[in-house]
Amino acid sequence: MTDAEIDYEVDAEDLTLAAPREIRDDAKPSLVVDDLHITYRVFGGKKLGTATQRKDSFVRKLLNQGRSHVGSVSEVKAVKGISFVARHGESIGIVGINGSGKSTLLRAVAGLIPPTKGSVYVAGEPSLLGVNAVLMGDLSGERNIMIGGLALGMTPQEVEASFDDIVDFSGIGNFVYLPMKAYSSGMAARLRFAISASAVPDILMIDEALATGDATFRNKSTERINKIREQAGTVFLVSHSLATVEAMCSRVLWVHQGELVADGPAKEVCAQYKAFVAKSRAKS
Amino acid sequence: MTVPTQRKAPAPAASATTGAVPAPVTPSLTSDQLRHLAETHGLKQMGVRPPLREYVRNLWARRQFTAVLARSKAYARNQTNYLGQLWSLLNPALNALTYVLIFGFILNTTKGVGNHIAFIVLGTFTFRFFDQSVAAGAKSISSNMNLVRSVHFPRAVLPTSSVMSELFTALPATIVMLAFAFGSGFLPDMDSIPITWQWLLLVPAMALLWLFNIGCAFFVARWVAITPDLNNVIPFVMRLLMYGSGVIWTISTHVTNEFWLKILDYQPVAVFLYLVRSCVMDDPTIPQSPARWVWGAIWAVSFIVVGFLLFWRGEERYGRD
Numbered sequence: 001m002t003d004a005e006i007d008y009e010v011d012a013e014d015l016t017l018a019a020p021r022e023i024r025d026d027a028k029p030s031l032v033v034d035d036l037h038i039t040y041r042v043f044g045g046k047k048l049g050t051a052t053q054r055k056d057s058f059v060r061k062l063l064n065q066g067r068s069h070v071g072s073v074s075e076v077k078a079v080k081g082i083s084f085v086a087r088h089g090e091s092i093g094i095v096g097i098n099g100s101g102k103s104t105l106l107r108a109v110a111g112l113i114p115p116t117k118g119s120v121y122v123a124g125e126p127s128l129l130g131v132n133a134v135l136m137g138d139l140s141g142e143r144n145i146m147i148g149g150l151a152l153g154m155t156p157q158e159v160e161a162s163f164d165d166i167v168d169f170s171g172i173g174n175f176v177y178l179p180m181k182a183y184s185s186g187m188a189a190r191l192r193f194a195i196s197a198s199a200v201p202d203i204l205m206i207d208e209a210l211a212t213g214d215a216t217f218r219n220k221s222t223e224r225i226n227k228i229r230e231q232a233g234t235v236f237l238v239s240h241s242l243a244t245v246e247a248m249c250s251r252v253l254w255v256h257q258g259e260l261v262a263d264g265p266a267k268e269v270c271a272q273y274k275a276f277v278a279k280s281r282a283k284s
Numbered sequence: 285m286t287v288p289t290q291r292k293a294p295a296p297a298a299s300a301t302t303g304a305v306p307a308p309v310t311p312s313l314t315s316d317q318l319r320h321l322a323e324t325h326g327l328k329q330m331g332v333r334p335p336l337r338e339y340v341r342n343l344w345a346r347r348q349f350t351a352v353l354a355r356s357k358a359y360a361r362n363q364t365n366y367l368g369q370l371w372s373l374l375n376p377a378l379n380a381l382t383y384v385l386i387f388g389f390i391l392n393t394t395k396g397v398g399n400h401i402a403f404i405v406l407g408t409f410t411f412r413f414f415d416q417s418v419a420a421g422a423k424s425i426s427s428n429m430n431l432v433r434s435v436h437f438p439r440a441v442l443p444t445s446s447v448m449s450e451l452f453t454a455l456p457a458t459i460v461m462l463a464f465a466f467g468s469g470f471l472p473d474m475d476s477i478p479i480t481w482q483w484l485l486l487v488p489a490m491a492l493l494w495l496f497n498i499g500c501a502f503f504v505a506r507w508v509a510i511t512p513d514l515n516n517v518i519p520f521v522m523r524l525l526m527y528g529s530g531v532i533w534t535i536s537t538h539v540t541n542e543f544w545l546k547i548l549d550y551q552p553v554a555v556f557l558y559l560v561r562s563c564v565m566d567d568p569t570i571p572q573s574p575a576r577w578v579w580g581a582i583w584a585v586s587f588i589v590v591g592f593l594l595f596w597r598g599e600e601r602y603g604r605d
Contacts, residue, residue: 032322034315043512083311083318111330111436114600120330121322128434135430138360147356150349151435179363259308272306279303 030123030203030234031086031109037117038079038104078104080258081118088123091235093249093266095242095273097280101258102238106205109236124202124233127152129193129225141167141176141183141191148195162198169224170194171217190217197224204232208239246270333599334438342438350441354448361453376457379412380405380464387532388468396537398475398567401468407531409461410560413454413490414497414553415522420446421501422518425509425602432603439602440595443501451494458490465564475567482563482572489559492584496552499587502595509602529553536569552583 078101086092094102107113109120110128135144145166149159167176170190172183180188206225229235229248239245245252245266252269254262262269313321322329334342362371388401397403424446425432425439432439462483469476508515528548529535535554539545548554559580562570 029321029325029327032318032327034318034322035311081308083313085313085318085321107433108331112433113603114331119319119332121319121327122330123325123327125436126330127436136356136360138363139356143352143356143360146352147349148435150346150352151431151437153345153437156348156352179360254306256305261306261308263309275303276305277303 027087027089029085030088032121033082033084033109035118036079036082036108036115036120038108038113039116040076040078042074042076078258082260084263086234088233090251091249093245093252094236094238094255095245095252096255100255102255103207105255106207106236106238110205122203126203126205127199127201128205128207129196135180135192137181138179140179141172144180145195149198152199154199166194166198193221197228200228200231202232203234204228205236242270242274331600336596339438339596343440346437346441350445350448354445355452357449358452372456373460376460380460383408396569397534399468399477401474402465402477402565404532405461405464406561406564407557409457410557411526411531413450417447417450417497418500418504418518420450422504422508422515424505439599443505444498447498447501478566485563489563492580493556495584495588499591502591506595506598525553529557550579555579555583
């Protein structure tokens with residue numbers, strides 16, 4: 001993962017969220033994930049083993065030294081065999097500690113990371129709405145809005161039509177004409193959110209998007225997400241804030257070390273997860 | 285068809301109090317059942333290579349995205365300077381001056397050519413377009429990883445737009461190149477470079493070279509995406525090609541071996557250099573040659589077709605590293 005995950009708590013009273021809808025078991029499936037495995041190839045990281053080296057002959061030491069600097073490729077198993085079925089109209093929260101594979105799972109489901117093993121079946125075009133969706137730092141906000149919009153599958157006319165709306169919503173004003181590398185991290189995140197929220201997808205995936213910006217912007221983005229949520233078929237939400245997850249989702253998946261350890265009604269899984277967090281906090 | 289949703293039997297009581305991590309959920313449906321479920325509801329499989337026809341259609345649908353991405357990148361390249369876009373002309377002009385100085389006045393590597401400044405300026409600029417396109421194509425996946433990881437689109441957009449971006453950089457450079465070639469005709473001891481209708485043939489020549497470059501970019505984009513080490517080898521291949529294509533010297537007067545002469549004359553880069561020179565220069569040693577035009581077309585089409593197929597076959601692997 002190249003992007004830093006943002007750890008963030010939303011105050012429950014800040015949230016004015018639409019209650020999750022009730023889903024019947026026989027609703028049409030919109031997403032089927034079958035035994036999904038994601039293995040990353042990571043270059044440039046290898047344990048050099050200086051601490052555990054035994055007393056070897058000089059030649060062997062030299063050989064080992066040489067070998068440990070060549071071919072430093074390691075594999076990271078981020079997702080290890082997850083299966084589930086999501087249905088139309090469901091909002092599903094994904095919880096888990098940092099590095100448990102939540103974002104990877106979401107990206108694989110959105111078709112951004114090809115599975116190493118297993119398959120993902122989707123109805124329509126999924127779209128990932130994330131503060132992590134980085135655009136191009138060298139280009140102005142204006143160009144980035146055009147690029148982002150076209151990448152999401154809009155036509156240039158559609159992007160131009162929603163340009164003012166995007167700028168207004170992000171609240172960055174005239175900064176939109178400066179290169180994005182001049183933005184504060186909050187401004188960049190707001191612009192990215194505004195771009196990705198301008199299209200309504202069949203399956204909406206939100207990766208920590210509620211963690212963007214100040215209190216005012218958070219209220220605005222919550223409103224926008226609710227609006228998209230009403231139009232989108234299925235919603236996925238990755239968040240570290242259990243308050244958000246509980247308020248928005250009817251069903252919760254708990255991912256731990258790349259495996260799905262719980263899948264059920266939001267209240268039950270959140271309670272389990274809370275107990276787990278409390279216990280690990282007590283330990284440390 | 286009604287299938288029970290896969291939810292774990294409610295046994296949270298124990299772990300909710302102990303805080304232990306529960307055992308992984310065992311799926312209630314087998315792979316076959318899941319596939320069947322997906323198929324009966326018409327779901328589309330993600331993260332697999334789409335059929336060729338669909339892939340081409342998707343790529344065509346993103347043509348505006350490709351062009352905007354290319355234009356923005358070519359523009360951003362010069363934006364970090366005080367003089368901004370003026371550098372798109374200054375850069376090639378300085379480049380040309382260097383070559384004029386070294387090869388026009390100090391060295392003589394182009395025996396038999398009436399105007400060796402034009403010969404070398406045309407050669408270096410044309411080769412530069414090829415060289416930069418391949419370098420940009422090789423990095424096209426890794427330098428756009430952020431885009432790859434956040435939006436879903438046919439990845440062939442990336443090498444295509446990288447080369448298109450080089451084309452946008454090469455257009456002002458071509459104007460500078462022509463100005464230098466024309467100007468060199470007024471120097472003493474240099475044949476004049478008349479502006480004739482043949483200059484118009486430069487457009488198809490550059491178009492063929494552009495297609496050929498996109499084809500090469502497809503090849504290296506896939507190779508480098510899967511084995512990043514190859515990116516270190518590309519500069520050496522480029523240097524080999526530079527010396528083997530007669531960029532700054534004339535092949536016919538320096539190579540005597542019949543076999544090598546044939547290879548060096550008809551390999552793609554040398555063919556494109558010949559086409560560009562034959563369009564601009566009015567030199568008896570570089571006449572218009574229909575045979576070379578055919579060769580140019582063959583190289584361009586075969587590289588872009590084979591390169592595209594090769595790139596498409598790796599589609600499901602880009603973005604996992």
